[in-house]
Amino acid sequence: MIAYLYILTTxxxxxxxKRKKTNKKTSPMDSFLLLCFFVLSSITSAIQDFCxxxxxxxxxxxxxxxxxxxxxTVDDFIFSGLDTPGAPLNFTKASVKAGFVNQFPGxxxxxxxxxxxxxxxxxxxxxxxxxxxxxxxxxxxxxxxAGFISSNANMAYxxxxxxxxxxxxxxxxxxxxxxxxxxxxxxxxxxxxxxxGVQNIPLAFxxxxxxxxxxxxxxxxxxxxxxKKFKALLGGTN
Numbered sequence: 162m163i164a165y166l167y168i169l170t171t172x173x174x175x176x177x178x179k180r181k182k183t184n185k186k187t188s189p190m191d192s193f194l195l196l197c198f199f200v201l202s203s204i205t206s207a208i209q210d211f212c213x214x215x216x217x218x219x220x221x222x223x224x225x226x227x228x229x230x231x232x233x234t235v236d237d238f239i240f241s242g243l244d245t246p247g248a249p250l251n252f253t254k255a256s257v258k259a260g261f262v263n264q265f266p267g268x269x270x271x272x273x274x275x276x277x278x279x280x281x282x283x284x285x286x287x288x289x290x291x292x293x294x295x296x297x298x299x300x301x302x303x304x305x306x307a308g309f310i311s312s313n314a315n316m317a318y319x320x321x322x323x324x325x326x327x328x329x330x331x332x333x334x335x336x337x338x339x340x341x342x343x344x345x346x347x348x349x350x351x352x353x354x355x356x357x358g359v360q361n362i363p364l365a366f367x368x369x370x371x372x373x374x375x376x377x378x379x380x381x382x383x384x385x386x387x388x389k390k391f392k393a394l395l396g397g398t399n
Contacts, residue, residue, distance in 0.1 A: 209227075214226075214228065214263075214355075215229075215266075216266060224262070224355065225266075227269070227270075237266045239267075240275075242277075243260075243275075246258065247279070253286065254282075254285070254340075255278065255279065256279045257276055257277070257278050257279075258277040261276075261355060261357075262274065262356050265355075268355040271355060272354060274351065274355045274356070275350060276350040276351075276352075278298075278347070279346070279347050279348075280303075280339075280346045281345055282342055282343050283340065285337065285339040285340065287361055288335050288337040288361075288362045289359055289361045290333055290334065290335050290336070291333070291354075291358055291359055292332075292333055292357075292358045292360065293356065293358045294353045295330065295331055295332040296329070296330040296336065296352055297327060297329045297330075297351045298327065298349070299348065299349045300326050300347075300348055301348065302347040303340065303342055303344050304323045304324075304340070304344075304346060305340050305348070306319060306320070306321050306322070306340075307337065308320065308337060309330045309334045309336035309337075310335045310336070332353065363391070367388070367392045367394070367395045368395035368396045370397065370398045370399050373388045
């Protein structure tokens with residue numbers, strides 16, 4: 162960046178000397194070079210080492226505002242607890258310990274986050290999507306079956322993963338994990354966003370206040386009793 166600014170400065174200086182000698186007006190090229198100079202200067206001045214999230218202020222589409230550097234400590238760049246599972250998630254027999262920007266302020270603006278996931282035998286992570294990030298899982302212990310579904314052809318890509326295997330789920334695509342084994346499975350999961358967002362598809366359908374007759378209709382005539390059963394299970398109403 163500094164090299165570009167030096168080159169532009171040199172060109173602008175030479176152009177200015179030529180204008181003085183010939184009495185010529187500023188050319189469109191001169192104006193363009195001048196614009197480039199100011200743009201690059203502003204970008205250079207905006208570069209900073211980090212932007213630790215100020216969690217006392219509202220989140221924005223571009224992330225949290227930066228905490229004052231004088232208030233930043235080493236603890237903002239540390240996340241502890243990946244050595245133990247998170248709290249179990251009801252009947253799914255799975256637990257998640259999240260290291261998103263709200264728990265790990267130093268991630269703000271860096272395009273990365275991580276999670277520990279544990280799945281008991283017979284447990285599962287329901288089909289879901291992350292609208293704001295690609296997901297990469299690494300199996301640390303156990304065996305799982307994992308997969309995602311493409312959006313253009315509804316093609317399912319499913320594989321049994323064992324310890325040491327990794328799999329990527331492209332941003333926004335529906336994906337899942339299931340433990341059909343006999344031992345606990347532990348995953349370390351990373352995302353290409355400090356706050357990837359999540360939409361749990363079963364919860365979206367049944368854990369809401371959408372009237373049951375509409376849920377039945379938009380799910381190709383799903384049985385009324387089944388809809389009410391899942392609504393009761395997932396906290397839905399109507």
